[in-house]
Amino acid sequence: MGNIQASDPVPAAAPSPQGRCPQRLQAIGRRIRGRRRQLGISAMATAAAAGMSRVTLHRIETGAASVTLGALMNVLDALDLSFGQLEGAEDLGAQAAITTRAEAIELAAYPLLQQLAWHVQGTGTLSPAEAAGLYARQRRRLDQEELQPQERQLIALLTHAIPEPDVPA
Template identity: 45%
Template sequence: MPTAAPALTSNAQALTQALGAAVRAQRKGLRVSATALAEAAGVSRVTVYRIEKGEPSVTLGAYANVLTALGLGLKALPESADATSAAPLGWLPARVRLADYPQLRALAWHVPGAEALSPAQAWSLYQRNARHLDAAALTPAEQQLIQALQQAFADDGAPPHSPDGV
């Protein structure tokens, strides 16, 4: 019988649910079944389901095994009091759909048949082609994506190099 879930604050509950959603998005993005992930992580399929739902009673070890099997990490970061982004700090999609980001789609014109890119590929395109970005045409979602990619991949924390300062 599973351990009773500890009482959570609303912030803690949102955090576990966001972590579960990130696990699910990465698994889906990699096109891995829950059963295959469970086998790779050494946990049951039900545990994977519970992790994806953000249940707090799942052991940290099970979360760590699943994250490792998906190629994800976990960091403890201080909360920002003035965070205005809807996406959690450090959030990255498993695959960046070009249809969701018009400026990135324009930069990826030379990638034949690409519907989605890995976050690293997207960051590389933004970096190499920043001078071609139209800062005024960036949607809020694309601005958030660029900030998340910068946070994840920039060595010095510098934004993509462009005359517009994007």
């Protein structure tokens, strides 16, 4: 057995989460648990599908910082979630509340909405409810690939905040 040299890699202890990280980890865990419950899948079945113990899944769902990225990715795959869906879901409700309190949505900022509102004369704005209604009525024709990120976010906020109107088939 040799002595450890200064150039030998020594595994460092895992850093403690700092700042907002603990809250973000907990929010991610809540999102994962919510998705699992939404799908009606038990913790045991999810853990088995992800190739881990139920305890590890519990640690992920409670926001423990010590779980591996690989374990997290296995759970996401088992629940058909993308990494990008994890954060921001907690803030969606607050953003949606702000959006629906807005008096008007500027059409010029949202190219697709501007096209959908071709019949609106004399104003460059719509109420959040009017915008949500237009998007809902035209949802089959929306090409998500062509939407700009800010318009995609507006649709998500409006969908979250405003109940979908009855749309004739």
